[in-house]
Amino acid sequence: xxxxxxxxxxxxxxxxxxxxxxxxxxxxxxxxxxxxxxxxxxxxxxxxxxxxxxxxxxxxxxxxxxxxxxxxxxxxxxxxxxxxxxxxxxxxxxxxxxxxxxxxxxxxxxxxxxxxxxxxxxxxxxxxxxxxxxxxxxxxx
Amino acid sequence: xxxxxxxxxxxxxxxxxxxxxxxxxxxxxxxxxxxxxxxxxxxxxxxxxxxxxxxxxxxxxxxxxxxxxxxxxxxxxxxxxxxxxxxxxxxxxxxxxxxxxxxxxxxxxxxxxxxxxxxxxxxxxxxxxxxxxxxxxxxxxxxxxxxxxxxxxxxxxxxxxxxxxxxxxxxxxxxxxxxxxxxxxxxxxxxxxxxxxxxxxxxxxxxxxxxxxxxxxxxxxxxxxxxxxxxxxxxxxxxxxxxxxxxxxxxxxxxxxxxxxxxxxxxxxxxxxxxxxxxxxxxxxxxxxxxxxxxxxxxxxxxxxxxxxxxxxxxxxxxxxxxxxxxxxxxxxxxxxxxxxxxxxxxxxxxxxxxxxxxxxxxxxxxxxxxxxxxxxxxxx
Numbered sequence: 001x002x003x004x005x006x007x008x009x010x011x012x013x014x015x016x017x018x019x020x021x022x023x024x025x026x027x028x029x030x031x032x033x034x035x036x037x038x039x040x041x042x043x044x045x046x047x048x049x050x051x052x053x054x055x056x057x058x059x060x061x062x063x064x065x066x067x068x069x070x071x072x073x074x075x076x077x078x079x080x081x082x083x084x085x086x087x088x089x090x091x092x093x094x095x096x097x098x099x100x101x102x103x104x105x106x107x108x109x110x111x112x113x114x115x116x117x118x119x120x121x122x123x124x125x126x127x128x129x130x131x132x133x134x135x136x137x138x139x140x141x
Numbered sequence: 142x143x144x145x146x147x148x149x150x151x152x153x154x155x156x157x158x159x160x161x162x163x164x165x166x167x168x169x170x171x172x173x174x175x176x177x178x179x180x181x182x183x184x185x186x187x188x189x190x191x192x193x194x195x196x197x198x199x200x201x202x203x204x205x206x207x208x209x210x211x212x213x214x215x216x217x218x219x220x221x222x223x224x225x226x227x228x229x230x231x232x233x234x235x236x237x238x239x240x241x242x243x244x245x246x247x248x249x250x251x252x253x254x255x256x257x258x259x260x261x262x263x264x265x266x267x268x269x270x271x272x273x274x275x276x277x278x279x280x281x282x283x284x285x286x287x288x289x290x291x292x293x294x295x296x297x298x299x300x301x302x303x304x305x306x307x308x309x310x311x312x313x314x315x316x317x318x319x320x321x322x323x324x325x326x327x328x329x330x331x332x333x334x335x336x337x338x339x340x341x342x343x344x345x346x347x348x349x350x351x352x353x354x355x356x357x358x359x360x361x362x363x364x365x366x367x368x369x370x371x372x373x374x375x376x377x378x379x380x381x382x383x384x385x386x387x388x389x390x391x392x393x394x395x396x397x398x399x400x401x402x403x404x405x406x407x408x409x410x411x412x413x414x415x416x417x418x419x420x421x422x423x424x425x426x427x428x429x430x431x432x433x434x435x436x437x438x439x440x441x442x443x444x445x446x447x448x449x450x451x452x453x454x455x456x457x458x459x460x461x462x463x464x465x466x467x468x469x470x471x472x473x474x475x476x477x478x479x480x481x482x483x484x485x486x487x488x489x490x491x492x493x494x495x496x497x498x499x500x501x502x503x504x505x506x507x508x509x510x511x512x513x514x515x516x517x518x519x520x521x522x
Contacts, residue, residue: 014271039381041268041508047379067386069281070334073260075273084273085282086386093381096508098272108289119272129272 011118011126017042019116019130020058026116027058028095028130040095061114063089063132068099068106077120077127087112087132101134111135142236146359147367147520148352149178150477155316155347155465159252163195163348167203167248170348170470174244175207178352179362182207185352187243188214189230191223191469194254203248213240217469221416221504223247224349224472225374225516231353232372232518241355247474248348249467257344260332261506269508277341277419279506281333284421286386288335293424293439295335299326301420302340302462304448309459311449311489316345316465340420345465349474365484370403370497371519377505377512391515392429392503399499399517400431407431410519411495412482413453414475416503417460423447426501427455449490457482457490472502476518483522497521 013019018041020029031039033046034053045052068085075082083099083106098119099106115133118126151173153166167190175182188209190200200214219226224247231245251257260277263270287293303323309315321339329338359366375398377391400407407430415426424438432453433441441447447455458464458478461471479498481487498520505513 015268018268047381047509067282067285069278069285071260071273071275071278071281072331072333075260075275076262077271078273082273084278085285096269096272096274108285131272 009125011128014127014129027061028114030057030059032057038093040093060090060092063087063112065108065110065112066094067108098131100131105134143238144356145232145235145353145369146356147480148354148359148362149174150480151177151350152314152474152477153348155314155345157252158346161346163192163199163248163250164203166346166348167246168206170350171207171246174350174352182209185209185242185244186212186240187234188212189217189227189245191217191227191247192249193218193220193223193468194249219514221468222472222502222514222516223469225502226514228351228473228476228518229372229374229516232369235353235355242358244350244352245473246348246350247469247472249469250346251344251467252346263506267508276506277333277336280419280422281336283386283425284335287421287424290385290387291436291439295327296323297439297442298335298340298420299323300442301423302326305417305456305460305462308449308457308490309463312459312464315459315463316343317463336419342418342461342466345467347465347467347470349470349477351473351477365522367480367483367520367522369518370521371399373399373402374514374516376514377510380509380511383511387425389425389429389503389512389515391512392426395515395517396430399519403519405497405519410453410497410499412457412479412492412498413455414458414478414500415455416501417456417462418466454492457492472516475500475502479520483520
């Protein structure tokens with residue numbers, strides 16, 4: 001028993017291999033093979049050439065929506081409605097996306113940018129993951 | 142390789158039976174298949190049991206109540222293609238000369254599974270699953286692309302469900318035997334845009350079983366011999382190799398292999414059963430099975446060609462949408478439907494004069510892969 005208030009729990013990263021933090025802020029972490037193939041999420045063996053000369057690279061932070069939908073039933077980590085889909089990163093791979101943007105902007109071809117922040121909680125601890133947002137919203141900074 | 146024949150088929154009742162175990166449901170289907178075949182249970186030499194959400198040694202615990210022990214038994218999981226994977230494995234045993242007769246069954250209790258009342262998620266810890274992916278979501282994204290690339294509309298997707306329920310209303314084994322209109326389908330609760338509740342397969346408990354054997358045994362028992370002309374099972378490729386969501390590479394690949402193995406053309410097929418867990422995907426399967434040229438699936442649906450009475454009826458059973466979808470049972474059940482059609486025993490939903498039929502199942506979802514597995518069987522009489 002303690003009589004002090006419980007301090008808020010430190011946020012944790014969803015996974016320690018999918019995000020990179022540098023002076024430029026957060027990016028998705030990709031695996032670039034010597035053959036040029038880029039994978040996300042990161043891999044140890046290139047699925048294209050089976051090579052293991054893999055370098056971790058920052059993936060582009062912007063892209064366009066390739067496909068999108070809004071889910072109207074609850075998921076393990078989200079209350080409805082929430083939106084998911086795929087984003088074609090600018091000059092990069094196509095990645096699965098959780099979207100946090102208005103329905104009016106959620107359309108194939110719409111430009112989006114990466115945002116890294118707590119998206120849900122596990123036992124009271126915020127979990128930091130990635131999502132994509134539209135461009136007309138001010139950055140959370 | 143030896144020729145392989147279907148000796149018996151069986152299905153349990155499909156519906157919501159939370160008080161019944163997967164073994165109990167399986168036994169109902171197995172007893173029906175044994176009765177249909179007319180063989181003694183102890184004549185069976187090998188057994189495959191498919192289940193996604195089941196316990197340990199399901200084949201053994203199911204078959205012991207039927208008096209079957211002391212044979213080779215294998216338990217199989219391949220998501221929605223689990224049942225057809227079991228059929229494929231049994232086919233290999235008989236074709237390859239390892240056994241002369243055996244049984245494959247699939248059984249599932251969705252109402253008591255860990256995913257009951259949920260949109261089926263990927264395995265725990267899967268990245269896309271953690272970010273909110275689930276089965277209907279993946280197929281809704283396919284629908285989103287079909288609207289963009291094929292000019293498909295929400296009414297087209299709803300029409301797939303209307304067609305399924307028109308057929309299912311004629312099937313005494315279907316979970317939902319109720320016809321509905323496009324407007325009723327669209328007015329049902331939204332699940333994942335643009336798919337509404339009546340465009341998603343229901344939660345279903347049930348089982349199906351099939352007995353395969355050699356030509357020699359078939360001759361001793363059969364009224365209407367149905368031969369397995371092709372049996373194919375393939376795993377999916379990496380997601381990054383996919384150009385668009387409007388085709389399953391593994392589906393098209395398995396189809397090509399199956400047509401080649403059977404020595405038939407898509408235009409030769411009289412009746413088809415496909416995985417229609419969510420309406421939009423049925424149109425993708427039309428193109429992957431080459432029922433029409435690429436890009437023309439919407440036109441094929443609108444023409445009525447794939448409805449009962451059309452040029453190439455798809456899912457005369459009612460499909461997963463109306464008949465119900467106990468995941469691992471469905472891949473066995475839809476082969477059984479083709480057998481019934483080829484025997485001319487499909488009652489009010491009979492495709493007249495059907496001599497060649499195809500059953501397809503596809504399933505599984507994981508980050509990095511386009512899907513899990515696709516299995517195709519072609520049968521003839």
